[in-house]
Amino acid sequence: MKKTKKASKAKKPRVGIQSITGCAGCQLSLYFIEDVLLELFDKIELVAAPMIKGKNEEENYDILFVEGSVSSKEDLENLLKWRKQAKFLIALGACASHGCMQSMKHMMHEEEVEAAVYNKFPSDKRLKPITAVPLHKHVQVDFYIPGCPPDKEEIERVLKWLLQGIKPRVYDKAVCHECSLKENYCLLDQGIECLGPLMNGGCKALCPDYNHPCTGCRGMLDDANLKSGKEILRDKGFDPDLMIKRMTKYNTLQFMEFESKPKEEKK
Amino acid sequence: MRVSLRKRKSKNDKNKIFEFTKAKLLGLKIKDFVVSNKKQDLKMPSINLNHICKVEGHGSLHVEIKGSKLIKCKLGTVEGARFFEGIVKGKRHDDVQEITSRICGICSCAHTVASLQALENAMGVKVSEQTRRLRELLSIGERIRSHATHLYFLALPDYLGYESALAMVSKYKKEVLRALHLIKLGNNMVQRIGGKEMHPFTSVIGGFTHVPDKKTVKYLQAELKKALPEAISTAKLFLKLKQPKFEAEKDYLALNPEKDSPLISGDLISLSSLNIKPAEYDKFIDEEVMPYSTAKFSKLNGKLFCVGSLARINTNYDKLSPTAKQLFKQAKLELPIHNPYYNNLMQAIELVHWVERGYALLDYDFRFEGLPKVKARRGRGVSAVEAPRGILFHDYTINEKGVVEKCNIITPTAQNLRAIEDDVRLLIEQMLKQKKKKYKIILEVEKLIRAYDPCFSCSAHFLKVKWVKK
Numbered sequence: 059m060k061k062t063k064k065a066s067k068a069k070k071p072r073v074g075i076q077s078i079t080g081c082a083g084c085q086l087s088l089y090f091i092e093d094v095l096l097e098l099f100d101k102i103e104l105v106a107a108p109m110i111k112g113k114n115e116e117e118n119y120d121i122l123f124v125e126g127s128v129s130s131k132e133d134l135e136n137l138l139k140w141r142k143q144a145k146f147l148i149a150l151g152a153c154a155s156h157g158c159m160q161s162m163k164h165m166m167h168e169e170e171v172e173a174a175v176y177n178k179f180p181s182d183k184r185l186k187p188i189t190a191v192p193l194h195k196h197v198q199v200d201f202y203i204p205g206c207p208p209d210k211e212e213i214e215r216v217l218k219w220l221l222q223g224i225k226p227r228v229y230d231k232a233v234c235h236e237c238s239l240k241e242n243y244c245l246l247d248q249g250i251e252c253l254g255p256l257m258n259g260g261c262k263a264l265c266p267d268y269n270h271p272c273t274g275c276r277g278m279l280d281d282a283n284l285k286s287g288k289e290i291l292r293d294k295g296f297d298p299d300l301m302i303k304r305m306t307k308y309n310t311l312q313f314m315e316f317e318s319k320p321k322e323e324k325k
Numbered sequence: 326m327r328v329s330l331r332k333r334k335s336k337n338d339k340n341k342i343f344e345f346t347k348a349k350l351l352g353l354k355i356k357d358f359v360v361s362n363k364k365q366d367l368k369m370p371s372i373n374l375n376h377i378c379k380v381e382g383h384g385s386l387h388v389e390i391k392g393s394k395l396i397k398c399k400l401g402t403v404e405g406a407r408f409f410e411g412i413v414k415g416k417r418h419d420d421v422q423e424i425t426s427r428i429c430g431i432c433s434c435a436h437t438v439a440s441l442q443a444l445e446n447a448m449g450v451k452v453s454e455q456t457r458r459l460r461e462l463l464s465i466g467e468r469i470r471s472h473a474t475h476l477y478f479l480a481l482p483d484y485l486g487y488e489s490a491l492a493m494v495s496k497y498k499k500e501v502l503r504a505l506h507l508i509k510l511g512n513n514m515v516q517r518i519g520g521k522e523m524h525p526f527t528s529v530i531g532g533f534t535h536v537p538d539k540k541t542v543k544y545l546q547a548e549l550k551k552a553l554p555e556a557i558s559t560a561k562l563f564l565k566l567k568q569p570k571f572e573a574e575k576d577y578l579a580l581n582p583e584k585d586s587p588l589i590s591g592d593l594i595s596l597s598s599l600n601i602k603p604a605e606y607d608k609f610i611d612e613e614v615m616p617y618s619t620a621k622f623s624k625l626n627g628k629l630f631c632v633g634s635l636a637r638i639n640t641n642y643d644k645l646s647p648t649a650k651q652l653f654k655q656a657k658l659e660l661p662i663h664n665p666y667y668n669n670l671m672q673a674i675e676l677v678h679w680v681e682r683g684y685a686l687l688d689y690d691f692r693f694e695g696l697p698k699v700k701a702r703r704g705r706g707v708s709a710v711e712a713p714r715g716i717l718f719h720d721y722t723i724n725e726k727g728v729v730e731k732c733n734i735i736t737p738t739a740q741n742l743r744a745i746e747d748d749v750r751l752l753i754e755q756m757l758k759q760k761k762k763k764y765k766i767i768l769e770v771e772k773l774i775r776a777y778d779p780c781f782s783c784s785a786h787f788l789k790v791k792w793v794k795k
Contacts, residue, residue, distance in 0.1 A: 079383075079407065083430020083523045089478070090522060092509040096501070099491060110478045112488040129407065159427045160407040171411030190407065207430065207523040268520045268527050268535035269696060273423060300417060307423065 071120035071221065074106035075150075076140055078133040079160070079190065080126030084151030085109055087207040088123065091214050098214065101221055119144040121220055127153040127160060127190040134188070134196060141197040146220065149192065149199045150213070152206035152308050156277045160190035161310045191311065201226055205261060206275035206308060212260065229260030232279055233272045237263035245271055251296050253304060256282045275308050284316050384779065386749065386770070393757045400746040400774075410732045418444050418530060418701060418727040425719065425734065426524045429780055431474070433524045434467035434515060435712030438589050439719040444530055447706030447723050450699055456532045457589070458686055463518050463525060464588045464710070465683040469552075470511025471713035472634075472672045472679075475778045476559060477504030480669050483772045484566045500562065503555050507676070510552045514683070517541050531697025542687050549684045553648075556677045560652045563673040568666045569769065571755070573748045575629040577636035577661065578740075580711050582644045588711045594640055596661055599626065603709035606718055612735065623740045631744040632715025632737050633778065634671035635662060649678040665748055666776045701727025712737050714778050738779045745777050 077085055089095065089110065102121075106114040122144035128134050141147060152158040163171050168189060193199050203212055216226045233254035237244075240263055245252040250271050254263075257274035265272050278284075291301050306313045389397035409428050413421055425440040426433045438460050445452065477500065478490045487493045494501050512522045517537050519525020527535045537545070577596040580588070593601040601609050611624050624630070638645070638653070639661040645653065652674050658667070705722045715737030722731040749770055756766045 081427055081430040081433070083427075083433065086430050086474070087523060089474075090508060090512055092505040092512070095505060096491075096494060104491060107489075110489055110491070112482070159409070159412060159424050162412050163408065166412070166415070171408045171414070173411070206427065207521065210522070264520055265526055270520065270526045270529070270534045303416060303420065307420070 070101065070103040072105045072115075072118055073102040073217075074115075074119040074122045074140075074144070075104070075109075076106060076122065076124050076136070077109070078124065078126035078136060079129035080151070080153040080158075082109065082125070083207045084125040084153070085123075087210045088150070088213050091210045094214060098217060102217075116140070117143050121146045121148065121217075123148050123150045124193060125150040125154050127157050127192055128196055129160060129188055129190040131188070137193065137197055146200045147193075147197070148201045148203060148216070149194070150203050151208050152204055152275050152277070153190070154193050155199075155202040155204045156309045157190055157192045157311050158206060158308050161192070162306060163189045164310045164314065165306055195311075202228070204258065204276040209261060229258070230280065231259050233257050233259040233261065233263055233266065233276075235259055236261070237266045237272075239263075240267055242266055245269070246290075246294060249294070251291065251294075251301065251304060253287075255290070256284065256287045256305070273304055273307055278305075278309050278312050278316065282316070284313075384774075386774075388753065390753075390757070393760070395750060395754050395757060398746060398750040398753065400742060400749060410734055413721075413729050413732045416729055418448070418699070418723060418729070421721070421729060422529065423524075423526065428734070428736070430523050431471050431780060432467065432712045432714065432717070434463045434519065435710050435717050436719075437519075437525055437528055438464060439708045439710040439712075439717050440721075441528060441530055442589065442708035442710070443706040443719040443721050444723070445706065446708060447704040447721055448530075448699060448702045448727070449704065450531050452532060453694060455536075455689065455691060455694065458689055459518055459533055459536070459691070460528060461588050462683060462686050463515060463528060465679045465686070466511045466514025466518065468511070468679050468713050469556075469676060469683070470508050470515070472676050473504050473507035473511065473559070475713075476563065476669060476673055476676075477501065477507075479778070480775055481562075483768075483775065503559065507552060507555060507559070510548050513548060514545055517545060529697060531699050532694055534696060536691045536693045538691075542689075542691060546684055546687050549680055549687070553677070553680050553684075556673075556680045557648065557652070560649075560670075560673040560677055561655075563670045564652070564656055566670075568664060568670070569772070570664075571666060571748075571752060571773070572663045573665060573744075573751055574663050575631055575744055575747075576625055577639045578625060578630050578632050578716060579637045579640040580709060580716060582641055591709075593709060593716065595625065595630065596636075596639055597628070603718070604705075604707045606707065606709065606720075606735070607733075610718075610735065610740070612739070623735065624743060625740075629744055629747055630740070631665070631777075632740050633668055634675050635665065635668040636715065637675070637711065638662075638671045645674070646678045646681045648681060649674050652677060665744075665773060668776045668778065672778070699727075701725060714738060714780055715740060736780070741777055741779065745774055745779065748773060 075085055075088060091098065104111070105119065106116065108114050116139070119140070122140060124137065124140065124147060126133070128137060149155045153160070201216065203216060205212070219226045236259050237254055242263070245254070245266055252266060252271035253274045254266060254272040256278055257272055258276040258279050261276055263272075288298065288301065292298055302313075384400065387397060387399040388395070409425060413424055416424065421444060422437055422440045426437045428436050441460075481500070482489055482493060485493060485497070490501055490504070515525060516522045518527070520527040520535065527533050578593055580591045581594040581600075582591060593599075593603065593606070595601075599609065609626050611627070642650075642653070642660055656670065662671075701723070703723065703725045705720070707718065707720045710717050717737055718733070718735040720733040721729055723729050752769060752773055753766060756769060
């Protein structure tokens with residue numbers, strides 16, 4: 059036993075938690091695994107976590123969590139720098155994996171949106187932001203932990219898997235799967251605009267369980283049938299415009315990709 | 326070349342090398358200390374310090390010094406702008422809360438409540454006593470978590486001379502475990518009432534989609550009772566800490582808790598005895614956009630002001646719970662307090678107050694009132710809410726379909742930015758007069774900024790200090 063302990067001490071993986079533009083909520087949910095936090099952090103060497111540490115290294119990460127979306131030049135520079143130093147990069151949260159709220163600008167008039175905030179300021183002196191995109195648009199991402207905020211139990215699980223050298227698994231069933239296991243009365247049948255059938259689960263169907271419609275914070279299913287999903291929602295009498303606004307709340311880019319796919323096939 | 330090299334090895338340079346090693350120990354990056362190649366600058370190097378950590382978000386501080394005089398001091402947020410006020414435009418009323426809550430992870434409940442109340446005001450929706458209670462409980466849960474995180478993880482390591490709370494574990498395990506327990510309590514409250522630990526969703530316009538059952542209420546009450554001694558020992562811990570001597574007079578703004586819930590409704594009052602209705606906030610608070618920052622800066626009636634725990638206690642000391650008052654008396658302070666470092670202590674005292682208030686609020690028979698239904702109406706609504714860091718304004722104008730036409734959000738940190746900037750300037754000037762070393766000044770500045778508990782996510786991420794010495 060003693061030997062293995064010594065061996066593990068020598069080989070403590072170097073873990074970093076970095077963030078770019080976002081709400082810092084994903085990082086917090088990582089620190090909020092209260093009961094096992096100290097135990098878990100004892101098994102790793104936390105080399106970078108600017109939010110709670112004063113001393114941060116920027117080299118040789120074994121595992122690196124990155125939260126937030128790329129929304130400025132500096133974000134991009136940092137991300138590229140970190141990618142070179144990281145062996146296993148995990149996109150933490152909805153911003154990093156799908157773009158989240160700030161990426162909604164892709165489907166709106168960008169100048170109008172920006173004017174609503176900085177209208178009094180001359181345009182040439184304004185800080186010019188990049189419209190937010192998730193990490194995988196710029197760098198290779200090894201694993202995603204989606205969700206807004208991500209499930210802290212999932213973070214714990216993934217970290218434990220990685221520490222044991224097991225490749226983490228992706229949850230790829232619809233929200234409806236877990237929702238029906240909880241024996242909930244379907245919200246769609248009650249006339250509430252729920253997006254459960256199209257969206258990725260793994261969240262224990264929290265929202266539908268509390269009578270709140272799913273809005274898809276964990277991203278769309280890879281094989282989501284958007285066409286028939288839309289038809290179902292239309293048949294229920296929901297406003298199609300509103301439905302698109304709902305679907306694009308977290309996953310604007312994913313939605314745009316889905317929309318552009320069939321057109322390519324026609325060509 | 327040789328001559329210049331010899332010149333470099335003066336006494337000053339030895340000091341410089343000493344500072345390099347000091348900086349290394351403190352975790353500052355060596356490459357941030359760039360020694361300029363120009364001969365003239367050899368004696369006075371320009372210094373770029375690129376990381377100040379343990380604050381929520383990315384910020385920047387630009388300091389220019391000539392001799393022993395401070396020329397420029399600009400505080401800004403360099404976080405990529407996300408344009409929430411623009412994104413909300415064109416969205417239906419029931420989508421707004423979900424979007425605005427994402428402005429900030431640590432104060433998502435405050436954004437949620439402010440957003441919902443402003444929209445309710447706009448559409449003339451009235452909510453039940455139970456809903457108001459649950460919303461306040463949501464805010465209290467968030468507050469306990471936020472204060473505990475700030476006090477133990479961001480502020481305390483400075484006072485005890487550690488680089489992080491995790492490094493404190495070997496010697497101060499009890500304190501770290503206490504922090505984790507308080508955080509867990511706050512998380513539990515938010516999760517059981519709001520559905521998620523962050524970005525709660527059960528609170529919607531008109532009411533709640535889910536109400537905690539009796540078992541949950543009992544559990545939460547028991548947890549709060551257990552946490553009270555821990556909150557008290559937190560306050561006692563911060564009472565023991567020595568606060569630096571520093572005074573900066575300014576105005577303080579907080580919600581007036583005379584009406585039922587001090588957290589989520591009421592008029593605004595200031596130390597200079599202004600009385601402001603939330604809907605008239607724009608007459609008193611001026612917002613400005615600065616070229617060096619993605620956040621907006623604010624002034625109150627043309628005066629410098631600050632919000633947060635210190636402001637709340639400076640204006641509303643009488644409303645504190647008896648236990649909290651007793652703790653305050655132990656500090657032997659005179660009101661009003663003008664030392665921003667005391668914001669930490671005030672947060673610790675408030676923690677006791679909120680734990681007690683939460684326990685009292687849970688004493689209620691919560692019943693599910695059915696899913697709320699809302700009729701859209703044209704109008705404008707404003708709401709002011711006490712977020713953990715100060716007052717948060719949400720202001721919406723919606724059309725008859727319930728679609729948002731105009732939106733304005735003023736976050737607490739945006740209101741504090743100017744006060745922080747001014748205090749930093751004062752502090753640097755003071756320390757330059759005392760001829761303190763650079764790394765010491767930087768440390769103190771960091772400590773001061775952290776005391777304000779800035780949340781740059783609301784406006785921006787971690788703090789970069791650009792230090793130019795001319």
